[in-house]
Amino acid sequence: MPPIVRCPAEPYGGGWHGAPDDAHRPDARVDWLRFAPVQPVFRARAAQRLAVLAYHGVTDPRSFGAQLDRLRRLATPVSLGAVLQAVTERRPLPARSVLVTFDDADRSVLTHALPALNARGIPAAAFVISELIGTERPFWWHEADFLARHGGRARSLDCGHPSQLLPRLKAMPDPDRRRSLHELRVSADRRPPRQEQLSPADLRALRDGGVAIGNHTQGHPCLGRCDDATVRAEITGAHEDLTRWLGEPPIAFAYPDGGHDPRAEAVLQELGYRLGFLSDHRLGPRLPSHPLQISRLQVDSTTSTRRFDTILSGLEPAYLRWRGQPMA
Structure with a gap:
């Protein structure tokens, strides 16, 4: 098992996940x-x-x-x-x-x-x-946020407020993160929009x-x-x-x-x-x-x-x- 380390919190000013949120700048x-x-x-x-x-x-x-x-x-x-x-x-x-x-x-x-x-x-x-x-x-953090807001559920992500979704995913051992993403995809009501890369x-x-x-x-x-x-x-x-x-x-x-x-x-x-x-x-x-x-x-x-x-x-x-x- 890898050593237990802290994943970064959502950085200020936009961060390494997701689009900037002016209301929280x-x-x-x-x-x-x-x-x-x-x-x-x-x-x-x-x-x-x-x-x-x-x-x-x-x-x-x-x-x-x-x-x-x-x-x-x-x-x-x-x-x-x-x-x-x-x-x-x-x-x-x-x-x-x-x-x-x-x-x-x-x-x-x-x-x-x-x-x-x-x-x-x-x-x-x-x-x-x-x-x-x-x-x-889409980037996986965009996809996870969209799926959770459209009915997606995962056993390891019953954490209340949607703002806690990404910190929880980032803190998981990687196999658990991937499994949770799969559960979100299977259970969500809608698929996320395409994002041209x-x-x-x-x-x-x-x-x-x-x-x-x-x-x-x-x-x-x-x-x-x-x-x-x-x-x-x-x-x-x-x-x-x-x-x-x-x-x-x-x-x-x-x-x-x-x-x-x-x-x-x-x-x-x-x-x-x-x-x-x-x-x-x-x-x-x-x-x-x-x-x-x-x-x-x-x-x-x-x-x-x-x-x-x-x-x-x-x-x-x-x-x-x-x-x-x-x-x-």
Whole structure:
């Protein structure tokens, strides 16, 4: 059995599951941080750190464009290749370096993010759930939410309020999660709507447009709830798929549960991966000391400009840790 670890709570500002919910955004609660007396101190310190931004989809192209414009003014956007070069040559990245990344890689990365990035000459990286590529299947967390709201039931999910569904699923051992999803599918009154996913050709278009493609496992389980064989299969299966589609092996991985898993790191080392990314809402060193454990900042395309600044400076992450905000 794998060690018992905590799966991440639903992250603030959209999180790694589902569409953003404006009614639950913390922007209004933390916007004031931009005017805090310590913000200039944090901004100065951040200039000597690496900020890796972890987006999901782009639901607000206009706001996302404004964020990219701000990056061009305040930061030095870098590519995944530049981070790899820094690690290889043991030479720190430039001051104020920022890498833009996307997890899950829904179609908005192609339709909204890529044009905005290209218009500003900003590179990025997208981490792909391989079993969804070329399909019309929804992300499993979207599917579970829809099924539960349309009569779906599972023996292990009799937990009352619908808001508890995803935390319960994420906390289950992976076989139980899969079994519960099957029960939801069998018992629901309706099937979830189709969701067009990226195709292999779309992945190549992203790569050719300056968005590096990385591994995000086959099915996006919580790795800490998987046995050793499943951890290996999830990583190697996606690795083989991406190598076949792209004609070259990926060299970067994003942990789908946000937190580091030593068994996953061992598999990544065997496969020749050079970079691995967490979702811990932290800045990292300009020369990553643990290349397979690089910190990232959680951000969303709808994040307000004021909050975006405090995320980049590291002030909001520090404040949320001080407040005891759950993080991956």
